[in-house]
Each structure stands twice: as structure tokens, then as C-alpha cells.
Amino acid sequence: MSEIDRPVLRPRRLRTTPAMRDLVAETTLRPAQLVLPLFVREGATEPTPISSMPGVVQHTRETLRKAATEAAEAGLRGVMLFGIPEAKDAVGSGGTDPDGILNVAIADVVAEVGDALVVMSDLCLDEFTDHGHCGVLTADGRVDNDATLERYAEMARVQAAVGANLVGPSGMMDGQVAVIREALDAAGHLDTGILAYSAKYASAFYGPFREAVDSSLEGDRRTYQQDARNSRESVREVLLDIEQGADIVMVKPALPYLDVLRRVADAVGELGVPVAAYNISGEYAMVEAAAANGWIDREPAILETLTAIRRAGADVILTYWALEAAGLLRD
Structure with a gap:
């Protein structure tokens, strides 16, 4: 290449060292932006591993409290609880x-960590119904929207009260x-x-979660x-x-819907409403399985996945890697 043919503009100058790359990074990923979902099983005397989600368990009430404390100490600022x-x-x-x-798990965690974590609770009936749907069913098996709303209102009051x-x-x-x-306002919350x-x-990627909550789902949830x-x-x-x-809106799932996440973030940006992604x-199970087979480098894949979700517009990310990712970011 002659002198005159050499490029004048060299974007690679800003990639030469780790310090340079950090200096000009467009997207940040911090432990405080991560929320750890946690499962707690009634009557459990020891944690129960979830086979399709290596490293994730159904907690006892005691181990749930310990997990919440560990999350706070790691710099996370939220947990999402499922019973x-x-x-x-x-x-x-x-x-x-x-x-x-x-x-009772919400009350346990609040008593354990106080204001160190934002304690979030899943407000849905699917873990508690024998048919596994997210609401009350009509006689012919359809989900009754308005009857379900009455149950949600009561559930919200109870969760807020604890x-x-x-x-x-x-x-x-x-x-x-x-x-x-x-309902919350009327009850003083x-x-x-x-x-x-x-x-x-209505995603094909919920399978491991249904194992995690012992789902009794019959059929699918495509009508809602x-x-x-x-x-x-x-x-x-x-x-x-x-x-x-x-107060916060969320896109779920995250990875197959990064375009939706970006579109939502753009739509609400001027309103000042934070956007979360789950x-x-x-998504967790795919990375874990690929890493277990030696097909990908696990820890970089975790951080790349979470960074992609942040880059697409999420202010808050719910992820089963939250605790581990906090350690990786700290290191």
C-alpha cells in the first residue's frame, strides 16, 4: 500500500488497550442494575436443585434469607420472589x-435486608392454580379477565401489607x-x-421456569x-x-425480543419511565448447556448477554446470573 492509499481514519485507535476501551464504552453494566429472581418452596427443608437451570434452586425460607443477604452484599439492588x-x-x-x-417469604426477606434491596414479588396466580393458568377460568375453560382482576387486587394488597x-x-x-x-392506594399502600x-x-423459552415453579399448566397462554x-x-x-x-415497565423475554426492547425504550424515554427486561x-439454560458442552466460553458469554440487553435499552435486568455477574464485574 502506498503512502497516499493508507487510511486516515482509524477507529481501531480507540480499541488499543483495555483502558482505552473502557474510556469510550457506550454501554455500562453495573451490579446495581441487576435483579436476582429467587424461588422459595413451601415446606422445604433443604434447597432443591432445578435440573434445567444449573446453579438455580428452590430455596427453603432459611436459605432464601441467606441468598437475599448475599445479593445485597454483592451490590445487587433487587430480588424478585416466586413462591x-x-x-x-x-x-x-x-x-x-x-x-x-x-x-411469608416477602416478609422474611424484608426483615432480613431492610432497605438494602428492593424486594419485588411476582403478582400472578399461575404458581398457585391447579390448572396452571394466570387467572380464574370460566366454566368452559377460558381465562376470565375481569374475575382475575379481582384476585390480583387482593393479591396486591396482601403483598404490600407484608x-x-x-x-x-x-x-x-x-x-x-x-x-x-x-387497590393499593385504597389500602393506604x-x-x-x-x-x-x-x-x-407467549414464548417457547419458558420451559425451565415451569420446572422451577412446578407448573400445572394445561394448554398454553396464547390468548393473553x-x-x-x-x-x-x-x-x-x-x-x-x-x-x-x-412505575416500571418490562419486556419479557429479553434476547429474542431485543428489537422490542429498543422500541419500548425509545417510546418511553421522554416519559422518564424506567424499562426492565427479564x-x-x-435463555439462561441455553448458555449453560452450550458452556457445559465446551461450545462457548461461559463467563464472557454471560457478560456479553447482559450487555446486549443493556445496550438494547434496559435500565434494569432480571437475570439468574445476577449474583455471579456482580462478581465478574467486580473482578
């Missing part, structure tokens, strides 16, 4: 029982955020926020969760939830 009851019924009574496993900082309605019922906000699962898709072929619909759902009082069980 697995011993008994289920058609209306998910365990979800609104103040002595039910999820509600100390949840954020309730997370994940059932994709029309009007759920408005009903929950009204003005400071309890809503992390709305606003754009939740979103169709994977749609993205404009997500923006509509998000804006409706914000109008109804959502790096779900199937």
Missing part, C-alpha cells in the same frame, strides 16, 4: 393467603395495572410501586400473552400500563 405452594386450587388461594409461602416494595403483575390481563394501583410485565410474549410476530402491540401495551400507573430461564 411454590404445597397445595393448589382453581382460584390460586395460596397467592392471597397472608400465611402462604410467597407472602412489605413488598414493588409488585410485579405478570398475567397480561387487560386493565391489571389500573386495578392494582387502585401509596409507596408500593408496580413493575408491570407490560410486553410479555403476546404473539411473537408483533412489536407495535408491545408499545401499545406499555403505554397503556404507564397511563394506568405503572433474561428468562430458557
Whole structure:
């Protein structure tokens, strides 16, 4: 190459050293942006491994408290709690029982960590119903949207009363955020926020989660969760939830829907509403399985995955790698 042919513009100058790359990095990933989902099983005397999610367990109440403390000490700022009851019924009574496993677990964690973590609770009936759907069923087996909203309102009041900082309605019922906000306010829980699962898709990647919560699902959830072929619909759902009082909106799953995440982040940016994304069980399991087979380098893959979700627009990421990622970032 002659002198005159040599490039004048050399973007590689900004990639020459780790310090240079850090200096000009466009996307940051910090432990405080990560939320750790945790499962607690009623009656458990020892943690139960989840076979499809290596490293993740169904906790006892005691080990859940320890896990929450560890999360706070690692610099995480949130946990999302899911309960697995011993008994289920058609209306998910365990979800609104103040002595039910999820509600006592919320109280346990709040007592353990205080304000060091934002304690979030899954507000849905699917873990508590014997049919596994996210709501109450009609006589012919359809999910009854409005009857389900009544159950969600009661569930929100109970979760707030035991100390949840954020309730997370994940059932994709029309009007759920408005009903929950009204119920919380009427009960005096003005400071309890809503992390709305606003754009939740009917995904093939939920399989390991269903093992994690001992799901009893019959059929599928395509009549209330979103169709994977749609993205404009997500923006509509998000804006409706914000109008109804959502404090944070979420896209779930994350990786197959990074385009949706970007679209949502752009749509709500001027409104100042934080955007969360859930790096779900199937996404976790794929990386873990590939790494176990020696096909990918596990730790860089974890950080690259989470960085991609941040780059697409997430302010908050729910991920089963939260605790480990915090350590990797610190190191």
C-alpha cells in the first residue's frame, strides 16, 4: 500500500488497550442494575436443585434469607420472589393467603435486608392454580379477565401489607395495572410501586421456569400473552400500563425480543419511565448447556448477554446470573 492509499481514519485507535476501551464504552453494566429472581418452596427443608437451570434452586425460607443477604452484599439492588405452594386450587388461594409461602417469604426477606434491596414479588396466580393458568377460568375453560382482576387486587394488597416494595403483575390481563394501583392506594399502600410485565410474549423459552415453579399448566397462554410476530402491540401495551400507573415497565423475554426492547425504550424515554427486561430461564439454560458442552466460553458469554440487553435499552435486568455477574464485574 502506498503512502497516499493508507487510511486516515482509524477507529481501531480507540480499541488499543483495555483502558482505552473502557474510556469510550457506550454501554455500562453495573451490579446495581441487576435483579436476582429467587424461588422459595413451601415446606422445604433443604434447597432443591432445578435440573434445567444449573446453579438455580428452590430455596427453603432459611436459605432464601441467606441468598437475599448475599445479593445485597454483592451490590445487587433487587430480588424478585416466586413462591411454590404445597397445595393448589382453581382460584390460586395460596397467592392471597397472608400465611402462604410467597407472602411469608416477602416478609422474611424484608426483615432480613431492610432497605438494602428492593424486594419485588411476582403478582400472578399461575404458581398457585391447579390448572396452571394466570387467572380464574370460566366454566368452559377460558381465562376470565375481569374475575382475575379481582384476585390480583387482593393479591396486591396482601403483598404490600407484608412489605413488598414493588409488585410485579405478570398475567397480561387487560386493565391489571389500573386495578392494582387502585387497590393499593385504597389500602393506604401509596409507596408500593408496580413493575408491570407490560410486553410479555407467549414464548417457547419458558420451559425451565415451569420446572422451577412446578407448573400445572394445561394448554398454553396464547390468548393473553403476546404473539411473537408483533412489536407495535408491545408499545401499545406499555403505554397503556404507564397511563394506568405503572412505575416500571418490562419486556419479557429479553434476547429474542431485543428489537422490542429498543422500541419500548425509545417510546418511553421522554416519559422518564424506567424499562426492565427479564433474561428468562430458557435463555439462561441455553448458555449453560452450550458452556457445559465446551461450545462457548461461559463467563464472557454471560457478560456479553447482559450487555446486549443493556445496550438494547434496559435500565434494569432480571437475570439468574445476577449474583455471579456482580462478581465478574467486580473482578
